[in-house]
Amino acid sequence: MSDRAPADGVDDGEDRTGEDRLGGQGNLIEGETTVIEASGRPYLLGAAAVVTLFAAAAGYVVAANNAVSSVAMFGVVTVPGTPAAVAVYGAVLSIAVLAALFGLVTVASRFDDDAVN
Numbered sequence: 783m784s785d786r787a788p789a790d791g792v793d794d795g796e797d798r799t800g801e802d803r804l805g806g807q808g809n810l811i812e813g814e815t816t817v818i819e820a821s822g823r824p825y826l827l828g829a830a831a832v833v834t835l836f837a838a839a840a841g842y843v844v845a846a847n848n849a850v851s852s853v854a855m856f857g858v859v860t861v862p863g864t865p866a867a868v869a870v871y872g873a874v875l876s877i878a879v880l881a882a883l884f885g886l887v888t889v890a891s892r893f894d895d896d897a898v899n
Contacts, residue, residue, distance in 0.1 A: 830880045834873050841865075841872030 845853075845868035853861050853868065861871045 826884065830877075830884070833880060834876045837872035837876035838869040842869035844868065 842865045845863055845865040848863070850863035852863050855861060855871065855875075859871075861867050
């Protein structure tokens with residue numbers, strides 16, 4: 783018996799490497815019968831929801847602690863200084879930014895040959 787570890791990680795007397803070890807099953811691990819496709823989309827949507835809720839809460843708190851009649855956003859939009867209006871603005875702005883980022887990632891992944899479907 784040899785002191786070296788088997789190349790395939792299984793001490794069955796046969797050192798199989800590469801595709802031979804997989805038994806022609808593609809990317810399956812020995813003993814598996816199907817490939818499980820994982821998606822990160824639910825996690826990203828959950829993170830987006832948390833960020834949006836945080837932005838709305840931050841807008842509400844900031845507006846509630848400041849006595850401002852209106853706020854000009856980027857010189858384009860004027861929002862009343864009420865806590866509810868600033869909270870809605872924070873939520874809408876965070877949704878717009880996250881949608882743009884997720885959209886760019888989706889477009890970029892279409893051009894990635896190694897992307898997982």
